[in-house]
Amino acid sequence: MPRPTRRKPATSTTPSLGTSSRPDWGLSMSESAWYAVRTATRRERKALQSLNEFGFTAFLPCETRWTHDRNGKDVAYSPLFPGYLFVLIRPSEIHDVLEIDGVHDFVRCIDGSGEAAPMPIPAKAILTIQAEERAGAYDRTKSKRRVYRPRKGDRVMVEAGTWLGFIGKVLATPRGERAHVMLEGPFGRGVTLNSDQLRAA
Numbered sequence: 270m271p272r273p274t275r276r277k278p279a280t281s282t283t284p285s286l287g288t289s290s291r292p293d294w295g296l297s298m299s300e301s302a303w304y305a306v307r308t309a310t311r312r313e314r315k316a317l318q319s320l321n322e323f324g325f326t327a328f329l330p331c332e333t334r335w336t337h338d339r340n341g342k343d344v345a346y347s348p349l350f351p352g353y354l355f356v357l358i359r360p361s362e363i364h365d366v367l368e369i370d371g372v373h374d375f376v377r378c379i380d381g382s383g384e385a386a387p388m389p390i391p392a393k394a395i396l397t398i399q400a401e402e403r404a405g406a407y408d409r410t411k412s413k414r415r416v417y418r419p420r421k422g423d424r425v426m427v428e429a430g431t432w433l434g435f436i437g438k439v440l441a442t443p444r445g446e447r448a449h450v451m452l453e454g455p456f457g458r459g460v461t462l463n464s465d466q467l468r469a470a
């Protein structure tokens with residue numbers, strides 16, 4: 270298959286909130302949105318590099334951890350969502366991205382026509398992850414803070430994991446370190462989360 274046409278180099282990985290944040294598929298072919306991309310195992314950085322080389326704006330959130338070997342302790346950076354990264358593109362560029370080295374597929378969901386289509390990610394969710402990363406939310410080398418203990422009825426924000434940035438209400442705390450939370454918004458649903466993933470909203 271032909272390789273995608275090389276675009277001008279990407280100059281920024283942080284778009285303004287003007288980027289579409291609609292959770293539906295009502296996008297024109299020229300309207301940019303964020304999408305989640307599945308990569309080859311442990312090839313997230315290669316896919317990121319390839320996307321950037323072809324001029325696409327891509328974002329690979331990472332966490333920081335300590336590693337230990339015979340020489341002592343060192344800092345290591347690893348993808349926050351192993352096997353995935355985010356790319357800002359127009360719907361007309363979806364097939365071009367699929368031709369990029371290291372990219373396997375998009376995260377898909379059934380759309381209104383019954384097709385498994387690449388699902389746009391709200392820009393606000395990406396900006397939240399970027400802000401949390403800059404603030405050190407994924408830096409595991411820092412001293413552990415006191416764990417928040419949610420109680421039934423508390424309004425909370427998710428600080429880590431799949432539902433990062435979502436607001437919800439605690440329905441129950443059946444096992445101390447866990448909490449049942451009803452998320453707000455268009456993706457509202459009941460989820461069970463660790464207490465250390467939550468903070469008071």
